[in-house]
Amino acid sequence: MDVRLSGYGAASTAPSHFNRMMADFAHTFRDGVDINLGVGYVNEKTIPVDLFHTALRAVSSDTGTYRQAFNYGGAAGSPNLVRALRGFLARRQSPLPDRYRIAIGPCGATSILDALTDLLPTGIVVTADPNYYIYSDTLERKGFRFVAVPEDTEGPCLAALDRKISELGDEAERISFFYFVTVNNPSCTILSNARRRALLDAAAAISQKQNRRIPVFYDLAYELLLHDPAGVPFRSVLPEDPLGVAYEIGTLSKVLAPALRIGYLAGPAGELMTAMVQKTADTGFSAPLFVQDMAAYLLDHHIEAQLAAVNAGYREKALAVSAAIHSELGPHLEELRGGSAGFYFYPTFRDTRTEPGSKFFERLSNPADPAQPRVIYIPGQYCVHPRGDIAEKGLRQLRLSYGFEETGRIVDAIRLMRQAL
Template sequence: MDDAVLCRSSLAPPALSPYGRASTCPSPVNRMMAGFARDFRDAIDINLGVGYVNEKTIPIALLRRAMDAVIADPVRYRQAFNYGGPEGSANLIGAIGRFLTRSGRLDEQTLARKRLVIGPCGATSILDALAEIFAPGIVVTSDPVYYVYANALERKGFQLLAVPEDDEGIQMETLHRRLAALGERLRRIAFFYVVTVNNPSCTILSEARRRELVELVCSLTARLGRRIPIFFDLAYELLIHDPDVGPRVSALREDPLDLVYEIGTLSKVLAPALRIGYLHGPPGLLMDAMVQKTSDTGFSAPLFAQEMAAYLLDGHIGEQLERVKAGYRDKAVAVRRAIEAVLGPYLESCRGGRAGFYFYLSFSRVETHTGSPFFRYLSRTTGDPAIDGPPEEVAPRVVYLPGEYCVHPRGELVEAGRRQLRLSYGFEDTPALVRAIGLMAEAARFALAHQAPEQAPVHSR
């Protein structure tokens, strides 16, 4: 036995790939969220960090009706509880197309020219597949970044060119300057990745900015003699609930060189557990590779879930979408009112609240990173029992996503990120959200009293 133990202890670890080795170290945000999840207390602690939808928006009765309809019609919904294929259910592909044309996003002619495929496990599986299909290179995106995908791309050997955004999306002047600075490395660009309602900032990409980005990738394609695709991630596009935002149209309608792809999901408007994500764009090698990658993974999303989604898109999506948007709109208005009333004196800016379910706050002087007094107050780790409470009954905690995880660690916003945070109003109910904002105000006062002077610079608005 001793010899066996000694032998095992002297063995080298498995020969992991570069991605495998990079993945042995959890990302910072995963470590933080895992720490809270271990002892999170429902109805006591308040989670503003998780990007979950609100349970009340999930249409349980409609899902039950959809399941019954699929079971009752084995002719239309063939073999719904079997494996299915790698491209996706014909019923769902057709239903998504009909939904896009009914809503005015897409015209019939454009729909007929494009190809739509269903991913194996939501929109995230589409993103993961792109990182496998493309040779590692430079990915152009906005800053703040979609931190989950940014971290995954870098672990797979990609480099990010993260460009700060303004109220309309990626700053085009800055983007042109950053591209020019690449010099010969411009040839290493793999693709552009743009979230149309950005996560974490919830900045809504304007129609004019979208057209500018398409024109830019067309120009780069002509210059480099190689297609530079652009992927528009529509994860929160269906959740634009501000009535002042005009109608949205698909970028696929204005794509002269077949460079535009859209990544869609039904998770936010139906149910995340259905795991429906899709890629829509021009037919060709990239789409062929995507289908093969799905086949390598196994199959597209569970077939019964696809058929249920098809049933709901054809008959019930209008009422469901309006109900979901109205719910998030009501919460956004209430949360913004609380932010302005309670946190307003401490803020430099407040973005979001017009789509999706995030606000992105920038503080004037209060730092929000995981080592800050603000964070320690809300996580009840100050070391002061009067604030933290006794070990057996810790005071209510508030989880948020620090800005240090939302900005690119080698980008232009690192310093600003130390004073920022993303607040999700999706999961918790409104009274809990308002309580959390009150606790944030207490934390801000505590932070200003305990930050070192050099940690509390004054920033102009």
């Protein structure tokens, strides 16, 4: 006798291709031998464990500021953390307008992204191509469809966006929301400030036409990791959004520690923010309160030095890995993205396929010589829309992370890629 599952439950019984691939690799992974360029893990050296000791002591001893930090928290988030985030955002760029709210998710930015699938109508999500494959997989299992807009060097291409929206015809009524990652995962393409603004204008125009507010979510996951000194500082569109359709999703995972599971939604006070807080209550009351308060303490006292240290580390790695990619893989490259922010490179080969089953993938993940390190990466096939404009190109792409592994090992892996090519 089978358990009767919902559509989502049934769709979740089989692990996604990507999860299966990573599980297969992890199963036989040999520490110190095999090289994992696939995981989105941060570099362990960037995690400030000593500061966490200091923060926990501060939170547990100052019971006036950090009230009942080991009890249940309110669903809107720790008042200390909301205040600290506002202060941090004001120091980095413009203060969040007073009428804007911040809601802390129960479990990182991922829980905010997941909540959107319950709070907004099941329909069409307009996003970039390639896109954040983990979230697209969630959306797909929950019955959403995509309009995937190929990106150029500044982000999703406006002409393609216009064309794709007009091709929707009456179906455009089914657009549920827009979702853009400001340092895209997988490509680490930086969304320029002009494009960010233009995407908001496009969404506002469609909202006006349909006489409803269609939200635009900017996922800032890697925005704090702009490590290229030539990079232009990011500019939020929240203060200049008269229609109130723009929202930002942030996380402390990449700059403090993923295990904190602190993510937030910032946006205009209104029904969506109120519903998000209720959803947090439904999911788990709140993120652990003492962890939120530790994050508040760190944002108040240590975040600027931490950001400088983290970015110096990724800058050094980006330069060394970029040099290795150019010298080892140069003649095979059609295009290379990444290297200025975040911690992924995203090469496109001229004519070598990268998907599981391709000679390149198999030779790296299952070398004939068992003494040779096995190398894993994220094939572009999992990141592009399977029926989108760049589906073929995706078969020649890969995401290579320089976050987790140390530089010497990444360079070793790139040499093995050259041999495989």
